[in-house]
Amino acid sequence: MVGILEFLKGYVRIKIWxxxxxxxxxxxxxxxxxxxxxxxxxNEYTMCISLNAFRQLRPIARKTGVRAVILQRYGLxxxxxxxxxxxxxxxxxxxxxxFWIVSYRFIWDIRLDGNYQIxxxxxxxxxxxxxxxxxxQKEDLDISALEKEIRRTFPEVTWTSAKLNGTxxxxxxxxxxxxxxxxxxxEEGGQDLVSEYSGxxxxxxxxxxxxxxxxxxxxxxxxxxxxxxxxxxNEDATIREYLYTTADADITVExxxxxxxxxxxxxxxxxxxxxxxxxxxxxVGSREFKLPQERPYLVYDTVIQGHTPAMFEKLSIPVSWGQxxxxxxxxxxxxxTLQQAETLLTEKELQFLTSLEEKGVHIIEKDVKIEESSACxxxxxxxxxxxxxxxxxxxxxxxxxxxxxxxNE
Amino acid sequence: xxxxxxxGPSRREAIIDSLSLPKDVLLGAIxxxxxxxxxxxxxxxxxxxxxxxxxxLLQGKNCQVCFEGQRLCIEYYTNEDMKISGxxxxxxxx
Numbered sequence: 001m002v003g004i005l006e007f008l009k010g011y012v013r014i015k016i017w018x019x020x021x022x023x024x025x026x027x028x029x030x031x032x033x034x035x036x037x038x039x040x041x042x043n044e045y046t047m048c049i050s051l052n053a054f055r056q057l058r059p060i061a062r063k064t065g066v067r068a069v070i071l072q073r074y075g076l077x078x079x080x081x082x083x084x085x086x087x088x089x090x091x092x093x094x095x096x097x098x099f100w101i102v103s104y105r106f107i108w109d110i111r112l113d114g115n116y117q118i119x120x121x122x123x124x125x126x127x128x129x130x131x132x133x134x135x136x137q138k139e140d141l142d143i144s145a146l147e148k149e150i151r152r153t154f155p156e157v158t159w160t161s162a163k164l165n166g167t168x169x170x171x172x173x174x175x176x177x178x179x180x181x182x183x184x185x186x187e188e189g190g191q192d193l194v195s196e197y198s199g200x201x202x203x204x205x206x207x208x209x210x211x212x213x214x215x216x217x218x219x220x221x222x223x224x225x226x227x228x229x230x231x232x233x234n235e236d237a238t239i240r241e242y243l244y245t246t247a248d249a250d251i252t253v254e255x256x257x258x259x260x261x262x263x264x265x266x267x268x269x270x271x272x273x274x275x276x277x278x279x280x281x282x283x284v285g286s287r288e289f290k291l292p293q294e295r296p297y298l299v300y301d302t303v304i305q306g307h308t309p310a311m312f313e314k315l316s317i318p319v320s321w322g323q324x325x326x327x328x329x330x331x332x333x334x335x336x337t338l339q340q341a342e343t344l345l346t347e348k349e350l351q352f353l354t355s356l357e358e359k360g361v362h363i364i365e366k367d368v369k370i371e372e373s374s375a376c377x378x379x380x381x382x383x384x385x386x387x388x389x390x391x392x393x394x395x396x397x398x399x400x401x402x403x404x405x406x407x408n409e
Numbered sequence: 410x411x412x413x414x415x416x417g418p419s420r421r422e423a424i425i426d427s428l429s430l431p432k433d434v435l436l437g438a439i440x441x442x443x444x445x446x447x448x449x450x451x452x453x454x455x456x457x458x459x460x461x462x463x464x465x466l467l468q469g470k471n472c473q474v475c476f477e478g479q480r481l482c483i484e485y486y487t488n489e490d491m492k493i494s495g496x497x498x499x500x501x502x503x
Contacts (some may be wrong), residue, residue, distance in 0.1 A: 025486060032487070
């Protein structure tokens with residue numbers, strides 16, 4: 001801190017020699033003149049002294065018979081006149097400062113965080129509709145109004161926060177994790193639960209409705225499992241009326257799934273020839289500048305190696321550069337061996353079984369085989385599974401009457 | 410009269426001791442603080458009598474203090490205190 005203050009005020013390194021340098025030092029201290037970095041080289045003493053104090057040295061030096069000369073000048077009072085001589089540098093410095101001050105008034109980057117259901121593109125369109133864009137002035141942005149508009153436009157957003165961090169607008173949102181439950185209109189005639197698969201019923205938990213099957217029954221696809229029409233009996237066991245409800249039950253059915261997957265016997269592999277070309281580019285905002293170029297190779301892929309300086313990234317300045325690298329390759333045809341085909345098909349089967357388990361399907365046993373045909377490898381077989389079933393269908397009054405009659409019989 | 414002069418300082422010291430007052434302030438004793446053999450802070454001195462690379466002789470109120478060593482340098486020097494750095498080999502009171 002003292003060093004900074006001395007730099008601001010300016011100081012000099014002096015050399016003294018003469019009759020009584022020690023007395024010179026003592027007189028300086030008596031006059032409250034600070035001396036530092038005092039060292040002796042032969043008969044000479046060198047030391048640092050502030051600029052103001054140096055102006056008071058003449059009587060002391062005369063009194064003690066000491067001569068003092070300046071070796072080096074330090075600090076702002078010496079730096080500024082030297083700086084003023086370099087006019088182009090000064091203009092550049094002022095322009096640079098002006099550029100930062102002006103650019104600080106604008107928004108140069110918009111970041112969105114916490115969006116899962118709302119895609120980036122949808123949100124960008126929304127921001128464009130709200131006149132919020134990269135390059136707008138900060139003072140034109142009403143953050144609280146923007147937050148309100150986000151919540152109003154996207155009902156799934158439960159919380160939102162927008163803030164300006166330097167020249168960056170940071171928008172954080174939180175979406176509702178739970179699905180939005182919309183009140184379904186109640187079916188007047190009630191709803192039945194029918195089977196989605198053909199198989200054997202292995203378990204049943206009925207919460208609403210009349211069960212039409214029992215554990216161990218064999219059901220077909222479309223078989224009525226739980227009826228949404230609940231009869232209300234009179235005291236003489238005759239039906240007085242029907243109460244219509246939506247059938248609700250957890251019914252598991254054991255059934256067989258047919259699994260089939262194929263893999264072509266041959267595949268195309270990209271083989272790079274090693275020839276490559278690169279072109280530099282400069283990107284400013286959404287505009288890109290690069291040298292025009294014809295198609296470099298017949299078949300090639302492109303890799304973009306971009307670079308944004310850390311300072312630009314921190315200040316959200318949308319300027320970056322890099323190079324396009326074009327790599328030539330050839331399409332070479334290969335054939336799968338039995339082992340490769342087995343590995344790939346088994347991996348795909350495993351993915352299928354994992355996806356089934358994620359859906360709550362219990363796999364009891366599987367029997368699959370790999371066979372080679374003329375054009376492809378085929379994996380085929382049966383998988384015995386146990387899974388929840390039940391699809392709601394509206395109960396029709398005409399069918400109910402006939403069904404009821406049959407059941408009564 | 411001589412007895413009075415001889416007894417004077419001791420009585421004064423006794424009073425300062427009994428009142429637990431700082432001796433460096435009241436007696437004007439030179440105060441030296443050493444950090445290892447590289448740095449020394451000195452207070453209550455009157456001035457520099459001699460300064461070379463190997464020796465710095467300071468005048469106190471009652472005595473002289475001599476710092477001996479190599480590459481001795483005065484980092485700062487004010488009316489209140491000073492700091493000596495370098496390789497201090499010996500501190501001698503004269």
